[in-house]
Amino acid sequence: MSAGLRGARKARGWSQERLVRELEQYARQNLTDVASTASLRVYVSEWENGKRVISDRYAAILRRLFGITDDELRDAPTLAVPPTTDGYDVLLKRIDMASSVGLGMVKTMNDQTELLRTMDRQMGAAAIVDQMTGHLSALEDSLSFAVLPDARRPVALALAGAASLAAWQALDTGAVERAWRHYELAKKAALDADAPMYLAHAMGEQAYVLCDAGRPALAVDLVRDAQRIIGTSGSPRLLAWLSATEAEICAQAGLLDGCRRALAAAVATIPGGSEDRDPDMLSIFLNEAHLARWRGNVLALLGDDDAVGSLYGALDVMDPTFVRAQASVRCDLAQAHLARGEYQEADSNVRQARLLASRTGSVRHRRRINLLAERL
Known part of the structure; x- marks a missing residue:
């Protein structure tokens, strides 16, 4: 039984008939062939009931439609790779490959993250799940076999940024457990890189998982821990971002005084001007105009009349x-x-x-x- 496919379909609010239509629409838009409508109806039913294995071709389409990984689609457990009798040659090759990753290669990895961020912003996370999964896997491999700190730190920074983006994308597509695990990966990578700003950012975004799960008070504690980690040493834009995050989650938790105090701190901290990217934290998009929207969001949660304008x-x-x-x-x-x-x-x-x-x-x-x- 493909509980993963059924769960993804229900998370979208789709019937089996709607899934059939989406498969046909995908085929038309991407100039590819799928089975007839009658056959697709049978396939979907049999996939979900475990009577037919999802082929790789259809799995690739379904992953893109739902924004889930192959394991999530097939509801498959992660299997350990059996050890080889003598893997030293392979190990040394991978260590040598990792040691050859220079700053130019790290820049290419970061550029790939930026491309995926732009695609996500315009197309949505579901459309790029395979690319994001492959990108994270490559970064993890590079970090796993990088031995010395000078080689590890730039790769760890790249992984921290990419894992936070992948986590937010997973949360957007409803893959909550994957989102949580990616945030944990981002935090570990930030610690490895000795980068408290990246750690605080991952913690701040991870708080939204707790908030969405119905634990806003615990989420507030996590954001405040993130603020304590960087103190006043973080960039002003990141400090404003964390304050705005605290304000939004405080509103969800019913902590009205804390909400207004955090909102005032965000307004007082945000740098002026139209620039929205932080040179030290490219994952942060925030300027006075963005903060005005965020302030409106918080005021809406509070039921404040100023929110609409x-x-x-x-x-x-x-x-x-x-x-x-x-x-x-x-x-x-x-x-x-x-x-x-x-x-x-x-x-x-x-x-x-x-x-x-x-x-x-x-x-x-x-x-x-x-x-x-x-x-x-």
């Missing part, structure tokens, strides 16, 4: 390629309009959020949209 203002200046961020703002606006009893405006934003979320395949946004729709 702040959010519409942020939407007007938002980069149109940030599709997932636009879906998030539309959810925030629906939340803010609901708090004011403006149900027609809330419904309009829920509908637009649903359309945007469908473009990225975001299970996380779909869950939030459904909760908002229930209140209309």
Whole structure:
């Protein structure tokens, strides 16, 4: 039985018939062949009931549709690789390969992470799950066989950034356990690199997993631990990001005083100007305009009347390629309009959020949209 396929389908809210249509649409868009509609109906049923093995060709399509790994799709346990009788030659070859990874190769790895970040922002995480999995695997291999600290640190930094991105993508597609494990990988890599800023960032994002799971108070503690790790030594943009994260999660936890205090700290810390990338933390996108959107999100959670104006203002200046961020703002606006009893405006934003979320395949946004729709 393919519990992985069934679980991924249900997480999207798809029927088996909808999955058949998605397979056919994928085939049309990518100029590839799939079985007839009648045969696909049989395949989907038999895949889910364990009567037919998912072929590699269909597995590749399903992974892209759902944004899951091959193990998650097939619900397969991770098997240990049996030891060889004499693996020293292989080991030494891998150590030699890792030692030859210079700064140029590390830059190429970081460039690949940036490319995947851009693709994720525009297309959604589901479309690049195979590329992200392969990229992480290559970085882990390089780090595992790098012996000396000078060789390990730059690779560990690259892995910390890539693993945090992979974790956020996994959370977006509903693969919660994979997200948690990737954040743990990012934290270990940051420790290996002696990079407290990367560690704090991974902890801050990991807090969202706890918050989504219904443990916002524990999530607040994790964010505050991240802030203690870097103290005042982190970059101002990262400090503002952590404060804004704390404010949002405090709002979820009902800690109103802590929320407003953290929000004020974020506003006081954020550097001025339109630049949004931190040279020391390329995974951080934050400037005054982004923070205004985030502030609107927090105010919406608090039911504050100022949320609506702040959010519409942020939407007007938002980069149109940030599709997932636009879906998030539309959810925030629906939340803010609901708090004011403006149900027609809330419904309009829920509908637009649903359309945007469908473009990225975001299970996380779909869950939030459904909760908002229930209140209309």
